[in-house]
């Protein structure tokens with residue numbers, strides 16, 4: 001009898017409608033349905049969720065932490081994207 | 096605590112690794128000092144990774160083995176309400192084990208490896224779970240003292256420098272306070288009951304007090320991993336500091352129950368505002384860690400049997416999943 005490990009799933013939970021799903025942790029399961037059931041039992045024993053997403057961890061594509069600085073560099077020098085960059089003349093309202 | 100610095104065979108933390116440059120190590124320490132959180136795929140010193148794998152997996156194993164002393168009383172809980180509460184509490188502990196195993200897995204160790212290490216006896220778990228739960232009052236004492244000591248240790252771990260561990264601890268801490276209260280509630284009922292019931296509560300305190308103090312691990316001058324773990328902000332307080340806090344909050348609770356803490360040297364020190372306590376029997380602690388506590392063999396045998404008994408279920412689920420995956424592909 002083989003005791004091969006079940007695949008790992010990442011678990012995302014929407015805590016109430018109106019909010020986004022948020023990463024809660026991970027679980028092992030043999031298939032998708034078991035992953036949902038196990039995620040419910042493991043992460044929502046106190047009504048922490050109204051919706052669960054599970055996805056095989058191996059399917060997630062992630063940015064490389066070693067490249068963080070270079071990867072996010074394009075946004076670094078564009079301070080004009082923030083409203084605070086602009087000085088509004090006195091007397092102008094509702095802007 | 097659940098991670099008492101039990102596994103002393105490991106190389107001391109901080110062993111220099113060939114592949115690590117001083118610059119890397121220094122940059123890492125700077126991140127820690129700036130209270131930055133370290134995430135799974137970030138660069139980290141090998142010794143930091145090893146220390147965390149050891150600590151988180153020991154913690155997970157403790158949650159799993161810790162279900163046994165309480166599970167012992169499930170079918171004998173005095174009322175249906177108490178039974179439902181105890182079942183929910185034990186189920187939480189299983190959940191804690193799972194959160195922690197998945198946190199440890201982010202460091203590159205597999206679940207299967209951790210389970211193998213527990214079953215083979217290579218990995219350790221907290222000494223406290225090698226004591227028997229002899230009466231119903233023990234279920235009260237475990238919730239009050241054992242979960243109480245766990246809370247004391249786990250609250251600072253919520254700020255641990257390793258993100259996945261810290262997030263698991265935040266989730267766990269939210270659930271622990273129910274555990275402690277249900278235990279205290281059991282003792283309140285017994286202490287307001289017959290003389291015999293109150294004596295049962297006293298007996299439970301007599302047996303669980305000292306082992307609970309040992310949960311915080313060796314005293315500071317004996318604790319090998321403490322200094323490095325503090326520098327890495329895995330630990331925020333020393334073993335003795337946490338133990339003292341626990342004593343300070345727990346003694347008045349015992350007084351409220353009308354129970355006597357089994358320590359003749361226990362005394363409130365007006366000057367420091369802390370309780371002074373008697374010497375802990377460290378030989379007993381070492382004996383339990385070495386495998387010679389009252390229940391070590393029983394706990395391991397039961398865990399191994401549960402794992403073996405579940406083998407056909409794991410196999411069936413795997414075969415079912417493979418069959419359906421093949422069908423879906425066709």
Ligand SMILES: [Fe+2]
Nearest residue numbers: 158187188191
């Ligand atoms: Fe727990």
Ligand SMILES: [Fe+2]
Nearest residue numbers: 188242271274
């Ligand atoms: Fe607990």
